[in-house]
Amino acid sequence: MESETNPLEVGRNTSGEHLSCWLENRAERQYLPLIVNTKTDVVVVGGGLAGISVAYNLVNRGFSVVLLEDGFLGSGETGRTTAHLASALDDRFFSLENIFGKDNTKLIYQSHSAAIDFIEQTVRNENIDCDFKRVPGYLFAHASDTLETLDKEYNAALAAGADVEWVDEIPGMKMQPIKSLKFNNQGQFHPMKYLLGLAEAITLKGGFIYTGTHVESIDENGVTTSDGFRVDAKFIVVATNSPINSKYILPMKQYAYRTYAIGALVKKNYLPEVLWWDTGDMNVDKDTPPYHYVRTQPYNIDYDLLIVGGEDHKTGIMGNYSEIDRYANLEFWTRERFDIGEVVFRWSGQVLEPYDGMAFIGRNAGDKDNIFVITGDSGHGMTHSTIGGILVADLIAGNENEWESIYKPGRFNLKASKIFFKETIGTLLKYYKTRPDHPGSVNLASIALNDAAIVEFDGQKAGAYRDERGMLHLVSATCTHMGCTVSWNNVEKTWDCACHGSRFSVLGEVINGPANHPLDILDEETQY
Numbered sequence: 001m002e003s004e005t006n007p008l009e010v011g012r013n014t015s016g017e018h019l020s021c022w023l024e025n026r027a028e029r030q031y032l033p034l035i036v037n038t039k040t041d042v043v044v045v046g047g048g049l050a051g052i053s054v055a056y057n058l059v060n061r062g063f064s065v066v067l068l069e070d071g072f073l074g075s076g077e078t079g080r081t082t083a084h085l086a087s088a089l090d091d092r093f094f095s096l097e098n099i100f101g102k103d104n105t106k107l108i109y110q111s112h113s114a115a116i117d118f119i120e121q122t123v124r125n126e127n128i129d130c131d132f133k134r135v136p137g138y139l140f141a142h143a144s145d146t147l148e149t150l151d152k153e154y155n156a157a158l159a160a161g162a163d164v165e166w167v168d169e170i171p172g173m174k175m176q177p178i179k180s181l182k183f184n185n186q187g188q189f190h191p192m193k194y195l196l197g198l199a200e201a202i203t204l205k206g207g208f209i210y211t212g213t214h215v216e217s218i219d220e221n222g223v224t225t226s227d228g229f230r231v232d233a234k235f236i237v238v239a240t241n242s243p244i245n246s247k248y249i250l251p252m253k254q255y256a257y258r259t260y261a262i263g264a265l266v267k268k269n270y271l272p273e274v275l276w277w278d279t280g281d282m283n284v285d286k287d288t289p290p291y292h293y294v295r296t297q298p299y300n301i302d303y304d305l306l307i308v309g310g311e312d313h314k315t316g317i318m319g320n321y322s323e324i325d326r327y328a329n330l331e332f333w334t335r336e337r338f339d340i341g342e343v344v345f346r347w348s349g350q351v352l353e354p355y356d357g358m359a360f361i362g363r364n365a366g367d368k369d370n371i372f373v374i375t376g377d378s379g380h381g382m383t384h385s386t387i388g389g390i391l392v393a394d395l396i397a398g399n400e401n402e403w404e405s406i407y408k409p410g411r412f413n414l415k416a417s418k419i420f421f422k423e424t425i426g427t428l429l430k431y432y433k434t435r436p437d438h439p440g441s442v443n444l445a446s447i448a449l450n451d452a453a454i455v456e457f458d459g460q461k462a463g464a465y466r467d468e469r470g471m472l473h474l475v476s477a478t479c480t481h482m483g484c485t486v487s488w489n490n491v492e493k494t495w496d497c498a499c500h501g502s503r504f505s506v507l508g509e510v511i512n513g514p515a516n517h518p519l520d521i522l523d524e525e526t527q528y
């Protein structure tokens with residue numbers, strides 16, 4: 001059932017107060033922290049699916065691997081995905097064709113398709129019980145969109161090699177669109193069960209995993225933890241969702257969005273196991289329309305869950321609806337289209353949208369050749385993480401991989417420059433419009449329990465959070481990435497930065513990069 005973590009614990013267990021339906025047993029996700037200096041072939045920073053996948057592929061090739069995670073395994077975005085395994089890409093094949101060309105769009109499709117195949121094969125090889133299923137996916141036009149979008153997508157998807165067909169009916173939906181596209185050979189699974197299965201395989205094959213271990217600095221010879229321990233390594237892979245070792249280049253080329261999900265009860269086997277997506281609300285944004293994504297998941301002996309995501313907005317910039325409104329909107333949209341019972345889960349996650357739609361995977365741009373990154377999930381976090389695991393392992397092993405140039409972190413594709421400028425300038429304008437300029441007008445005593453505000457404290461902007469016991473926790477409101485003012489995320493009880501998506505707990509700890517240093521603590525626990 002719907003569960004929450006204490007806001008004072010956010011960052012160590014998960015990246016927000018609301019827990020997803022995947023995050024049950026935190027003990028299973030916990031390993032010992034690193035408390036010695038050590039040496040290895042490869043050090044991987046980040047214990048989500050990208051980091052675990054690359055570690056798994058490397059131990060299989062005989063490399064010694066040490067993986068470091070600052071929370072628990074999956075405490076970042078892997079624990080907050082809705083885990084669609086889709087090669088039907090939400091950036092639309094016709095857009096990708098315009099940006100990358102026909103041949104590369106084929107390669108892009110093949111890479112996502114290969115990622116689903118890889119997961120299927122690994123589940124079999126390692127005997128991982130993670131509810132993996134091959135399922136079809138149905139794409140239908142949002143009310144603000146036309147069939148022309150589907151028509152263009154059908155032709156481009158076929159050209160890319162996708163197994164796609166027109167259908168007149170979508171299984172499971174009350175409200176039937178006139179026509180829709182069916183993509184065969186998609187997939188779904190339980191992301192945390194898969195992640196933990198891979199983690200077990202890594203340690204059985206001689207790899208080392210440490211949790212509760214924050215990496216403070218990265219250099220060409222390895223990493224240093226915030227407890228002062230050193231891992232010397234020939235290769236370094238940074239898989240921290242938003243990379244903590246790219247201060248300017250990658251944060252400029254990808255944009256952070258919050259996305260919302262609900263899990264509602266449906267009678268066991270009442271709905272089919274398929275994926276459903278609409279094309280997104282064109283009235284909000286024609287280039288990156290926020291869309292709905294839906295799937296089922298076995299829950300208990302009586303019920304399945306219908307998991308529905310959407311209502312995206314830029315991190316730190318709420319727009320017309322509050323976080324609470326967005327859950328209500330999702331529920332309303334779902335009840336119109338599906339027979340559901342009680343909503344028993346609500347959570348939100350963070351999506352990084354690269355300017356051209358594809359993840360950044362490979363040698364970190366502007367860095368030493370032995371330092372790699374995996375970032376830019378683009379709403380396809382599970383397949384992009386798996387592609388990252390395959391591609392980076394190939395690059396480290398010195399093998400050629402035809403996907404390398406597509407995912408190269410240093411690329412700049414002129415054909416996507418319109419989105420680059422629109423996102424960069426648009427974000428800054430919205431940030432300056434919404435940031436609090438007069439925090440001095442907020443009275444500390446007016447902050448309610450489990451709520452927060454930006455205030456003026458000791459002559460500077462501060463984030464003030466009042467916990468359930470009435471104690472105030474004051475941190476600097478200046479983001480440690482590049483100095484923007486953070487804003488309050490009222491559902492996940494975190495401080496979020498609109499400029500590049502860094503997020504911090506109420507105690508100032510980093511829970512999303514690109515920032516890698518905590519907010520300054522101004523007053524730890526006080527009564528005002």
Ligand code: FES
Pocket residue numbers: 251479480481482483484497498499500501502513514515
């Ligand atoms: Fe870049 Fe905050 S994330 S300034």
